[in-house]
Structures are given as C-alpha cells and as structure tokens.
Amino acid sequence: MKTLRIHNTLGNNLEEFKPIDPLNVRVYACGPTVYYYAHIGNARMAVVNDLLIRFLKTLYPKVTYVSNITDIDDKIIAASQKNKIPIKELTEKYTKIYNEDMSVLGVKQPDIQPKATDYIKEMINLIEKLIENNFAYEKDGHVLFHVPSFKNYGMLSGRNRDEQITGSRVEVAPYKKDPTDFVLWKPSPSPLPGWESPWGLGRPGWHLECSAMSEKTLGLPFDIHSGGADLIFPHHENEIAQTCAAHKNNDDLKSFAKYWFHNGFVNVEGEKMSKSIGNIKLVHDLVKEYKGEVLRLTLLSAHYRQPLNWTRDIIKQNSTMLDRFYRTLKDLEKVDAYAEKNEIEERIINGLYDDLNTPKVIAELNMLTNGINNADVKTKQKIKFNLLEIGKIFGILQKNPDTWLGYGQSKNINQDTIERLIKDRNEARRNKNFDTADEIRKKLKKEGVEIEDTSEGTIWRSI
Ligand SMILES: [Zn+2]
Incomplete structure (x- = not known):
C-alpha cells in the first residue's frame, strides 16, 4: 500500500502519516476571526485543508474535520464599536459570509465549526489545571502562562529564548513575571464582553480557545493540527504549551497533536499583503470577478508549503487550463469513464501521496490530456476517469462541461x-x-x- 507522507513542522521532517485511529482520522485547523471579509490568505488555508481532508477521505473510512470560528477578540470588539453593531450580530454576519465565500471555492463545511464563546467553561477548566500544575499564575485579574516553566517551549517554531522575547512584540506589562509569558485570561469590565470566572469578570486569551475547542471536539491526542504558517509562533507554540502542561505531558508534545501541517503565505503581485500597501485581496470581491474553481485551482497551483504569488497572470493561466480540461471532458462527452474498473494512474496520484504535491499532479494531468487526439476508446476512458477522479479530490471539474464552456x-x-x-x-x-x-x-x-x-x-x- 502506498503511504502518505506529510511535512511535520514539529520536528521539521517529512513523515509517513500513521493515524492514531485508522477508523477515524481527526484534524483541527485554526479558522478565521470573524470581524471582516476573509482575504485570499485565509482562503488558501481553507482550500489546502479541504484538499487534505478530501484526500484523507479516499484513504480512510472516516475523517473528522474541525475548524473553529474566533468570535471574541480585541479586533472584533474594535470593529463592533467602530461600526456600532453588537458583537454577536457582527460575528454572525461575517461567519455566514465566510462560509458562503468558501463554499464558492468548493470548500466543504467542516464536520464541526465550534465558536469560541461556546467553550468558555472548558477554557476556565484548562486555566484552573494550569494554575494547579504550576504553569500559570494570577496577577491583577490576569492569568498568565509562565513560559520558562515549560522547558519544551520553542520546539515547534525552533525559536530560542531571545527570539521568543523579540517575537512576542509587546511591551512587558507589569503583571508579567517574564517577558515571554502570555495571557490566558484578562479582565473585561462592562461594557466590554465578559464572563464570570474565579479571577473576576473577564475574557479568554486567543491561544487558549483552540486548546479548549480541539480537546473538547476531537479528544487527545488527535492526528493533524493545521493552520497558516503565520500561526506557528506564537499561536501554535502556545497551544502546545497549554494543552501539554494542563495534562502534565510536558515531555510529550505529541500528546496534543501528532502532525503539524502549515501552509505558506500568499503574496500579491510579488508583495506582501498589507493594509498600508492596500493590496489585500478579499475573497468576497474575487468571487464576483472569477469563477470559484478558477480561484481554487490557482490556490492549489503552488505547493501548499511554498509562498504563492497571486497575480492576474496566474489566475488567467489557471482559468485557461480549466477551460482546456473542460474542453477535453466535452470532447469525451460520449465516453463512459466508469465502463471498466479503472484506477487513478500512479504517476498522477503519487504527487498527492508525496506531501500533497499539487503542482506535480497538475503537470501530470496536462500531459495526460495532451495525448487525447490519437487515443483509442480505452485510453479515452482512462483519461476521462483520471480527470474526474482527481477533479473530485481537487474540488474541480465536476460541473457539466457545456455549462462551464x-x-x-x-x-x-x-x-x-x-x-x-x-x-x-x-x-x-x-x-x-x-x-x-x-x-x-x-x-x-x-x-x-x-x-x-x-x-x-x-x-x-x-x-
Ligand atoms: Zn488556533
């Protein structure tokens, strides 16, 4: 049997994927903070994970995919105040838009999409355990995780202590014992949104949410924890510290998640996306201009770990390629792809087993369809079969070719x-x-x- 190999950020190695329970593969991905429209970088995370899930589903009988919604956060509070919209209304609005936009990109809804505010009780429990295990302390209504108490801190990102201090990028608050300590709970007096806790009215730190939601929805340990590469430090480093320390598993980082799967950045026309440059590409705008499948294939056109340079040209290239694939399907309209038992050709599917090497698969598909003109019926059946089956995993080519063209x-x-x-x-x-x-x-x-x-x-x- 072929084996799937994926890059594990924890250990920085290409590793054979061995599920904890082959009857139920469990995956958690950090989802969006819902105060505005999602940008193309958020979409890359969603599409890459959707591909991973679709591929895992071809290999295992059951895959449980959880991706959360952060519905409480400083940016949300600021957006709610600025727009004079209640927080709940704002977060519900952008959750709905996020799901609709992702669905245009062919992203299937996660099996569970937990909202942070539904898991406050679990977060408080985690904090209590961390205090009890001497990894966290309370000061001035804040509860902080004491980073030096967790000696494996930095193992995921490979950052040493100096880099961690620089990376935390916040002025050292007086209530912190150490500059690297991070907030688990902070005071949130009225009219700010707050919850009753043993440390007074407050709200959770962002990192804590995912530790609480992943444990509650998937159980520990689970197989794959994923997210954008920008989350490796400090977000994922902190998640590992919280979960492992709460369960006194500080020496076994894989007692939380076995594989850490991260997708690369999206640049726009060669530049980093930023507010100051004004080049942030919102999915909500792009789906008005391009077909969802075109955007999706463009997002999958680079290897998921590599940076993706989002340009008009690359969108055009992928649009032309999709038209060509659909043209092939139209030419093969009368061919029954499922007349005989076929399998996806090794040289095509191997790319996916090799750390989801989508550019390789796409190149192979192009070569395959080049040979259509002189092909006999059996070869035509195979070509169509491969296009449709790879299309299912990629989330493309399932439309009626007549409609597409x-x-x-x-x-x-x-x-x-x-x-x-x-x-x-x-x-x-x-x-x-x-x-x-x-x-x-x-x-x-x-x-x-x-x-x-x-x-x-x-x-x-x-x-
Ligand atoms: Zn997270």
Missing part, C-alpha cells in the same frame, strides 16, 4: 433568436451564400455567441 447559454440575446440565426446561416451556406453566412456568424459573435460546426450539426456557446 457556456454552451446553450447566452447573456445578451435570447435562445430562440440564436437558433433562428443559426438556421438562416445554415440555409445561406446550403445556397452557397457564404457572405451572408459569414455576416450572421459575425453578428452572433458581437453578441458574445460563438458557433461551431460539428458532425452532428451546429452548436453554440457564450464567450
């Missing part, structure tokens, strides 16, 4: 008129009146309709 649909001119003009043109051709025939063709093209003469008559599509 625009056959039988027109935006500017009604269908009866098109059919009548085609009839007139064919009549003109029969009468060798080629000028008229040509004029009709041009007229239709002007209206965004292209006609094609096939052995079975004239067909048309919108362009």
